[in-house]
Amino acid sequence: MSSITAPAPTLDEPIDLTHLEGETGMVERPRRRLLPFDPWHLFLAPLAFVMLLPLVWMVVTSLQTKAQTLHFPPILWPGTPQFVNYLDVIRDSAFGTWFWNTTVVTVLVVASNLVLCTLAAYGFARIRFLGRGFIYFVLLATLMVPLQVVLIPTFLIVKQLGLLDHLGALVVPNLVNVFGIFMLTQFFRTLPIDLEEAARIDGASRLSILLRIVVPLSLPALATLAVIQFLWTWNDFLWPLVTILTNQDAFTLQLGLATFQGAHQTQWHLVAAANIMSMIPLIVLFLLAQRYFVRGIATQGLKG
Amino acid sequence: MSAATQDLGTVTRFRRFLVSDHVAGWAFILPSVVLIVIFGILPIVWGLILSFQKAGLISPEREWVGFENYARIASDPKARQAAINTIYYTMLFVPISILLALFVAHALNRKIALIRFYRLAVFIPVVTSTIATGIMFLWLFDKNFGLANWLLGKIGLGPFGFFEDPNQAMIALVLMTVWGWLGFDTIIYLAALQGVPNELVEAASIDGASRWTTFWRVTWPMLGPATLLLVVWSTISALQLFDEVFFVTHGGPLGRTSVVVFYVYRLAFEQGLGSLSLAGYAAAIAYVLFLVILILTLAQFWLGRRVVHYSS
Numbered sequence: 001m002s003s004i005t006a007p008a009p010t011l012d013e014p015i016d017l018t019h020l021e022g023e024t025g026m027v028e029r030p031r032r033r034l035l036p037f038d039p040w041h042l043f044l045a046p047l048a049f050v051m052l053l054p055l056v057w058m059v060v061t062s063l064q065t066k067a068q069t070l071h072f073p074p075i076l077w078p079g080t081p082q083f084v085n086y087l088d089v090i091r092d093s094a095f096g097t098w099f100w101n102t103t104v105v106t107v108l109v110v111a112s113n114l115v116l117c118t119l120a121a122y123g124f125a126r127i128r129f130l131g132r133g134f135i136y137f138v139l140l141a142t143l144m145v146p147l148q149v150v151l152i153p154t155f156l157i158v159k160q161l162g163l164l165d166h167l168g169a170l171v172v173p174n175l176v177n178v179f180g181i182f183m184l185t186q187f188f189r190t191l192p193i194d195l196e197e198a199a200r201i202d203g204a205s206r207l208s209i210l211l212r213i214v215v216p217l218s219l220p221a222l223a224t225l226a227v228i229q230f231l232w233t234w235n236d237f238l239w240p241l242v243t244i245l246t247n248q249d250a251f252t253l254q255l256g257l258a259t260f261q262g263a264h265q266t267q268w269h270l271v272a273a274a275n276i277m278s279m280i281p282l283i284v285l286f287l288l289a290q291r292y293f294v295r296g297i298a299t300q301g302l303k304g
Numbered sequence: 305m306s307a308a309t310q311d312l313g314t315v316t317r318f319r320r321f322l323v324s325d326h327v328a329g330w331a332f333i334l335p336s337v338v339l340i341v342i343f344g345i346l347p348i349v350w351g352l353i354l355s356f357q358k359a360g361l362i363s364p365e366r367e368w369v370g371f372e373n374y375a376r377i378a379s380d381p382k383a384r385q386a387a388i389n390t391i392y393y394t395m396l397f398v399p400i401s402i403l404l405a406l407f408v409a410h411a412l413n414r415k416i417a418l419i420r421f422y423r424l425a426v427f428i429p430v431v432t433s434t435i436a437t438g439i440m441f442l443w444l445f446d447k448n449f450g451l452a453n454w455l456l457g458k459i460g461l462g463p464f465g466f467f468e469d470p471n472q473a474m475i476a477l478v479l480m481t482v483w484g485w486l487g488f489d490t491i492i493y494l495a496a497l498q499g500v501p502n503e504l505v506e507a508a509s510i511d512g513a514s515r516w517t518t519f520w521r522v523t524w525p526m527l528g529p530a531t532l533l534l535v536v537w538s539t540i541s542a543l544q545l546f547d548e549v550f551f552v553t554h555g556g557p558l559g560r561t562s563v564v565v566f567y568v569y570r571l572a573f574e575q576g577l578g579s580l581s582l583a584g585y586a587a588a589i590a591y592v593l594f595l596v597i598l599i600l601t602l603a604q605f606w607l608g609r610r611v612v613h614y615s616s
Binding site for chain 2 (some may be wrong): 037038040041043044045047048050051052053054055057058061069070071072073074116117119120122123124127128129130132135138139142144145146147148149150151152153154155156157159172173175176178181206231234235237238241242254257258261268271272275278279282283285286290293294297298
């Protein structure tokens with residue numbers, strides 16, 4: 001046995017691949033290993049540290065007492081974790097209301113986008129009708145217009161509809177998103193049309209074709225749209241800021257968090273706890289559906 | 305031909321129209337189109353009209369003033385400062401975030417131990433909101449109790465005022481937003497890197513090219529479309545910076561972080577809500593910014609067409 005086993009490499013005698021592998025050795029350039037691990041760790045480990053530091057430090061702060069947070073040099077570990085901070089936030093602020101409002105708005109917006117974008121995208125991708133090209137072009141053109149251009153007039157429209165200071169102001173203008181229509185139209189066009197044509201000959205209606213054939217084939221694309229829309233709606237700040245003026249019962253998490261921070265300037269232990277609680281749903285969603293987030297960004301380049 | 309058959313003809317023709325693709329197509333898109341017309345297209349037109357009016361958000365009176373709002377921009381020192389601040393931010397943010405993302409994506413594009421953890425660490429800020437990020441960095445960069453000043457003090461730097469120092473606030477904003485956007489840019493580059501055929505890289509290395517040469521001569525040209533997308537996208541979002549400024553610095557200190565969209569917001573919603581009529585002026589600034597973005601985007605695509613190599 002020992003005669004066919006290659007000698008174990010030592011640091012003094014690095015293996016020279018060119019000699020071991022003969023002709024094929026030219027593909028891999030011989031590499032001297034100065035470190036017992038890949039040298040990229042020397043860059044990636046500090047990078048991961050810097051990227052995670054703000055989050056980790058926020059968690060640590062949320063478990064400290066007020067006195068500990070206002071100490072310099074910073075106290076890196078809180079001793080006994082003050083979980084009571086989280087309870088204090090829930091008791092002393094309207095955190096529950098903000099959380100509920102954001103959940104309601106996000107669920108409604110995501111659900112409505114899934115339905116309306118699917119319908120419209122199917123129309124654009126599969127049905128030839130008068131004005132299709134023109135309407136599609138006009139819709140895409142609206143994507144070019146940045147938010148601040150439409151901010152004031154959209155505010156005035158929402159005001160005309162009597163939705164100011166009401167959760168409806170956050171839902172109704174966002175029921176459908178041109179990005180979603182565009183993304184799903186592109187996706188539907190890549191699906192093979194044979195099945196749909198066969199069903200059509202058998203007398204199936206367009207709606208049942210969409211529901212029974214197209215939607216089941218499009219679940220990954222729909223999941224991508226859902227997580228991206230969830231991210232946008234949950235984290236949106238500017239639009240709630242503009243439309244929810246005085247009604248604290250209609251505050252969203254981001255709005256509530258911003259006012260909470262403003263009202264508790266020196267109580268970083270509480271601000272940190274509120275902040276961590278606001279981030280948990282999205283971080284959990286991200287851990288569960290990471291590949292849909294990554295696909296959504298990699299294929300469409302989407303961020304709010 | 306009797307009247308009865310003529311009627312029948314109309315009915316069948318109507319029936320045929322009802323089941324035709326025209327009606328079906330419109331039925332599918334109509335709900336979305338109605339909503340987008342009201343909340344997407346109407347505001348674009350209305351915004352343009354507003355920019356030619358003297359108008360507040362609450363007061364109903366509207367007065368047509370022609371190009372007065374646009375003319376006013378040129379002589380408004382606060383608008384000029386906002387423009388300068390926005391350009392300063394954009395010129396820092398775009399190159400830093402893209403070059404860093406390129407390097408990070410290159411580092412993450414390998415199969416080594418812990419790579420899933422490293423990727424997760426870089427991607428996670430993608431889902432943290434602006435407010436959450438703002439809170440984390442306000443605390444990290446706190447002048448008196450912040451971890452950043454303590455860590456930097458260990459290597460003999462600082463203490464820094466960060467967001468409270470007029471000369472550092474914008475740099476601190478850049479650092480914060482680069483942290484927030486790095487994951488997004490990296491995902492785009494990582495996807496593009498994984499589309500680079502291995503044979504090409506191997507062929508170059510067989511021909512004796514160094515890693516450095518292989519990267520710049522083989523990989524980098526293949527990343528052209530991704531780079532163009534990121535340059536355009538980052539420029540657009542940098543020029544529209546708002547949330548971070550509103551929440552973290554509120555334009556201060558001394559107006560050094562007051563960017564264009566923040567100024568638009570203040571004009572329309574902070575000063576305009578009363579009797580002052582500044583919504584029209586704000587709309588004019590917003591339209592000028594839109595025009596600048598449009599021209600820059602077209603220029604970037606035009607330049608990109610001549611430089612970027614598209615495979616297939």
